[in-house]
Amino acid sequence: MSLNAKDKSNVKAIFAKAEPRAEEIGVEVLSSRYSRxxxxxxxxxxxxxxxRLFTVxxxxxxxxxxxxxxxxxxxxxxxxxxxxMQGVLRAVDMMDNLNTSLLSLSELHAFKLRVDPANFKxxxxxxxxVLAMLFPDDFTPDxxxxxxxxxxQVNLALSVKYR
Amino acid sequence: MVEWxxxxxxxxxxxxxxxxxxxxxxxxxxxxxxxxxxxxxxxAHFGNLYNPxxxxxxxxxxxxGVVVFRGLEMAVQNMDNIKNTYADLSKLHSEKLHVDPDNxxxxxxxxxxxxxxxMRSAFTPEKQATWYKFLSVVVSALSKQYF
Numbered sequence: 471m472s473l474n475a476k477d478k479s480n481v482k483a484i485f486a487k488a489e490p491r492a493e494e495i496g497v498e499v500l501s502s503r504y505s506r507x508x509x510x511x512x513x514x515x516x517x518x519x520x521x522r523l524f525t526v527x528x529x530x531x532x533x534x535x536x537x538x539x540x541x542x543x544x545x546x547x548x549x550x551x552x553x554x555m556q557g558v559l560r561a562v563d564m565m566d567n568l569n570t571s572l573l574s575l576s577e578l579h580a581f582k583l584r585v586d587p588a589n590f591k592x593x594x595x596x597x598x599x600v601l602a603m604l605f606p607d608d609f610t611p612d613x614x615x616x617x618x619x620x621x622x623q624v625n626l627a628l629s630v631k632y633r
Numbered sequence: 634m635v636e637w638x639x640x641x642x643x644x645x646x647x648x649x650x651x652x653x654x655x656x657x658x659x660x661x662x663x664x665x666x667x668x669x670x671x672x673x674x675x676x677a678h679f680g681n682l683y684n685p686x687x688x689x690x691x692x693x694x695x696x697x698g699v700v701v702f703r704g705l706e707m708a709v710q711n712m713d714n715i716k717n718t719y720a721d722l723s724k725l726h727s728e729k730l731h732v733d734p735d736n737x738x739x740x741x742x743x744x745x746x747x748x749x750x751x752m753r754s755a756f757t758p759e760k761q762a763t764w765y766k767f768l769s770v771v772v773s774a775l776s777k778q779y780f
Contacts, residue, residue, distance in 0.1 A: 525758035526765055595742060599749050599761075606750035611667035611685045614746065618668055 471619055478565055480616035484601060484608060485562045519593075519600050520551040527592050533585060558597070561624045568627040580631040587632060590625035597621060635770050637712055644763040648748065649709050657747050658698025663688045664743040665736075672736055701740075708771050716774045723778035734776040741768040 473481075521542040523530050531537075537546045557575060564571035579585050598617060602609045609617075665672050667685050676682060679693040688694055704722060711718040726732045745764065749756050756764075 522758040522761060526762040598746060599756075602746045602749040603753045603756060606753060609746075609750065611664045614664060615668040 471622065473565065473616070473619055473623060476612075477616035477619055480613045481562060481565065481620045484605065484613055484617060485559060487605060487608065519596055520547050520554065522600070523593060523596055526596075530589060530592065533583065533589075554593075558624070561627075562620075565620065565623075568623050569630055572624070572627040573630065576628050576631040579628055580633075587625065587629045590628060594618070594621040594625060635713075635715070641763045641766065642712060644760050645709055645712065645767050648752070648760065648764060649706065652702065652748070652751075654699045654702040655695070657744070657751065658700075658702045659689055659695045660698070661740065661744045661747045662694050662698045662701065664747060665740050666694075668743060669736075669739050672739065675730065675732055675736075705744075705771065708767070708774070712767075715770050716777060719771070719774040720778060723775050726775060727779045734772075734779055737772040737775050741772055744768070 521540075524540045524547075531540060534540070534546075534550075537544070539546060541547070561568060561572060598609075598614065598621070601617065602614075663685055666676065666682055666688055673682050676694075676697075679691060679697075681687045681691060682694075707718055708715045726734075745761075745768065748764070752760075
C-alpha cells in the first residue's frame with residue numbers, strides 16, 4: 471500500500487488548509503515557519519485531537535502519568551499537542567522519505583517512550599476524525615483514503631526501530 | 634451485560650434522531666468501499682463500484698446504506714439487549730454472507746467519520762466516547778455467532 475502522486479497531493483492539500491479562528495485560540499506565534507492562521511489551525515487541531523484522545527481513550531493517559539492536568543486548557547496538553555502536530559506536519563513535508571526522516575523519532579518512541587504501537591492507530595483514527603470535523607466538504611472518500619494511507623506509512627516509519 | 638447511564642442513552646438517541654439514513658447510509662458505505670477497497674468483495678453483485686461518484690449513484694448502495702442504519706436503529710431501541718437482538722443478524726453475516734468480522738470495525742470507523750462531518754464540533758469528546766462504546770457493543774454482538 472504505497473502512496474501514489476494523487477495520494478501525496480491530497481495529503482499536502484488537506485494539511486495546508488488553515489482555519490481563520492485565531493481569536494478563539496489566542497496563542498502566540500511560536501515559530502516564524504508558520505503563519506498565524508496555520509498556528510490557529512494547529513491549535514484548534516490540538517484542542518480537538520489530544521483532549522479528545524484522553525477523553526475517549528483514557529488508556530492513552532497512562533503515558534503521561536507525570537502530568538497534573540488533562541483538561542482542554544492545560545498547558546501540558548497544548549504544548550504536547552503542538553509537538554505531535556509539528557511531527558505530523560514534518561512527515562507531510564518529508565512524505566517521500568519517511569523511514570529516514572522519522573528515524574530519530576522512531577528511536578525515541580521505541581527506546582525511550584516505549585509507546586505501544588497500537589496507539590499509533592488510535593491517534594491516526596482521531597486525526598482522520600478531526601479532519602472530517604474541520605473540513606467536512608474537503609474530506610471526501612478519496613482524500614480520506616490518501617490520508618489513511620499516509621498515516622499508516624507514518625506509523626510504520628515510527629515503528630521501524632521497535633524490534 | 635453492558636451498563637448504560639441515562640446520559641449515554643440520551644446521547645445515542647439524540648445522535649440517531651438527527652440522522653437522515655438516506656444520506657449517511659450511502660455515504661458510510663461509499664467511504665468503506667473507497668477507503669478499504671477489499672470490502673468490495675462483499676458487494677460484487679451490486680454492479681458498478683468503480684469510483685466514489687459511481688458508488689454514491691448506485692441505487693443498490695443507496696438502499697443498502699439505509700438497511701445498515703435501520704439495523705443500527707434496532708440496537709438503539711434495544712440498548713439493554715443488543716447481543717440477543719443481533720443474534721440472527723450475526724448468524725446471517727457469518728453463515729450466509731461470510732463477512733470477515735474485522736470489517737465490522739472498519740465500517741464502524743467509516744460511520745463515525747461520516748457522523749463527524751455532519752455534527753462537526755457538536756461531536757464532542759464525551760459524545761464520541763459514548764458513540765465509540767455503542768459501536769463497540771454493536772461490533773461485538775455482530776461477531777458473537779461466528780464459529
